[in-house]
């Protein structure tokens with residue numbers, strides 16, 4: 001076990017500062033005064049910085065300290081993440097910098113080089129800090145789910161969950177997905193009645209569908225429409241529970257959720273067993289009984305899969321609609337590609353699934369299509385959160401010329417990494433074959449899916465975050481990628497999408513629609529018009 005794990009909080013005991021060995025009374029007096037004048041957190045930060053500097057850390061080899069954004073960022077990174085990102089950029093330019101999370105300094109990585117330096121060496125010796133450095137309440141909500149576990153516990157959770165979310169498993173859902181997408185499209189059309197066009201709020205219309213699809217992957221056919229409604233109710237509670245971590249709302253729902261959630265999962269297991277239906281959650285529970293993972297690991301990881309990632313997936317789908325609404329030429333080109341790939345016949349997608357040739361499946365599996373590039377490009381420009389959850393290395397690292405000690409959390413400024421890399425931005429003599437059609441105006445801030453044509457994923461490995469960069473990857477990436485593609489096929493074969501209403505004055509980097517303020521994730525608030533074609 002690396003030294004950093006022995007002290008995962010990274011807290012440096014006072015005696016290590018060397019301050020107490022001489023003239024203890026004076027030092028104690030000074031400390032007491034400091035605690036009164038400042039506060040205990042500020043004093044701990046000062047002591048920690050002093051200790052780190054004394055050991056040559058968080059400074060470069062000329063002794064220049066790493067830039068620091070002062071103040072507390074535990075919650076503002078979610079509630080005002082874009083503003084914090086701008087502040088960091090203004091302060092440090094292309095250099096890494098630190099922000100504070102309670103008494104933890106966290107190094108913000110903004111450039112492809114920083115990310116490569118952090119992840120390329122021994123990334124299997126990386127760890128997630130306890131409770132993601134987010135404190136006790138976060139621990140209660142998410143503390144033992146896959147996303148914040150390490151070592152053997154994390155490996156065991158993944159061993160239990162991964163088979164149900166593999167590429168093969170996601171592709172095996174073709175018929176179920178076809179039925180669910182058809183239902184969703186029919187619902188949408190019936191809401192519109194006879195009208196040839198209608199307006200919907202992008203995120204709202206993109207929430208229940210991915211929830212149902214992921215819930216089916218967790219609970220199998222016992223997950224009926226009625227239960228989806230019940231579970232989305234849980235989802236609302238869950239989201240407010242997460243939002244309650246922000247010091248803005250009441251915490252009244254925190255306690256009841258745990259027991260309700262457990263009861264719901266046990267009900268689903270009993271029900272599927274009684275009806276003789278397959279149920280992945282029930283199958284996974286055998287590993288709880290066998291002691292491979294704990295019941296809390298099981299409950300919280302299903303919770304993480306269904307609810308925490310629901311906001312991410314709904315927002316990603318909504319941003320697809322928005323980006324294609326803003327970029328009509330790309331929408332037209334993509335629709336032409338879809339119709340050509342599906343045989344240009346206006347049959348329903350469900351019908352096509354039944355055909356022997358199965359053109360939809362073949363098209364979805366291809367990775368050299370405008371459909372694939374559009375999904376990647378929309379995710380590149382519209383991050384799921386402004387800053388990722390922290391992760392630390394078990395060994396000292398050099399990042400951007402600064403010495404970062406083992407055990408120091410690093411986080412990624414998702415939007416800056418995905419847009420500022422040299423790879424995305426024009427240089428006078430660049431010879432990237434994929435960019436031959438792009439003029440100098442195609443910077444990293446522009447929506448241009450064609451930039452990925454002919455570009456190997458290894459070329460952009462360190463220049464963008466999508467489903468994870470190091471040894472850890474998103475459990476749901478195969479499902480998410482499939483849902484995004486099938487979603488676009490379904491929508492674009494029937495509708496043209498356009499933005500509805502005024503665009504806001506404020507621009508959030510590459511996002512120029514309104515954003516919701518009551519979410520941990522980056523979520524648009526924008527109406528989109530569907531016009532029948």
Ligand code: HEM
Pocket residue numbers: 146147148158165214304305306309312313316379384465466467468469470472473474475476477479480481
């Ligand atoms: C387009 C939508 C999605 C994006 C962009 C996304 C992105 C990510 C990222 C960046 C991580 C962090 C990986 C790391 O620790 O470095 C992650 C983790 C995770 N995601 Fe996703 N995700 C998406 C959808 C989903 C879905 C639909 C599910 C559920 C089926 C899911 C389940 C998870 C889980 C359980 C983890 C924790 C994995 C671990 O640490 O072992 N995600 N995701």
